[in-house]
Amino acid sequence: MRFRMSAALASVVAAVVAAVPGPASAASGDIAPGAWEPAPQAGFELPAGARCDFAVRVEPIVDEVRKLTLSTYPDGSPKRELFTGALIDRVTNLETGATSTADASGTSLVDYATDGSMTWYVTGPVLLGFRENAGSLPKGLWxxxxxxxxxxxxxxxKTITMLHGTTHNVCTDVD
Structure with missing residues (x-):
């Protein structure tokens, strides 16, 4: 079955993001269930050949990502979450020192299945790593x-189904 994100779904995601108040209680450290909360993105390093032909580091230089848990399973684990916020990553070729920035500030509605799989419904840019023969794009940081x-x-x-959009391998920016 092919997915098509309708304008209506995109509007719903945008409306949820706009209508739900920000993390007002986050300053005190008390985050009520169903409230927006920070979702910091960890930096990482990968050896040569894992995603790019050279060793690479990806680290956030702007990270304002937050998440809203929309529903949970009976054990309290998330069933559906919404992620949004500015995320700019610095991508560094660890062999040459070449760097580039990547805007990954998209909005994603994430459905988690009990078998460990998940589905993201995305508007805007995200950074995704692909291993060799492990998805719908060639090896790279996309x-x-x-x-x-x-x-x-x-x-x-990973399998990506595009409604419309573009892909760009960031490895080529720091090669």
């Missing part, structure tokens, strides 16, 4: 921008 769905298997193989 900025995927537009409206699309990403299906993750429990082993993190």
């Amino acid at each position: 900025i995927v921008d537009g409206q699309f769905r990403v299906e993750f298997t429990p082993t993190f193989e």
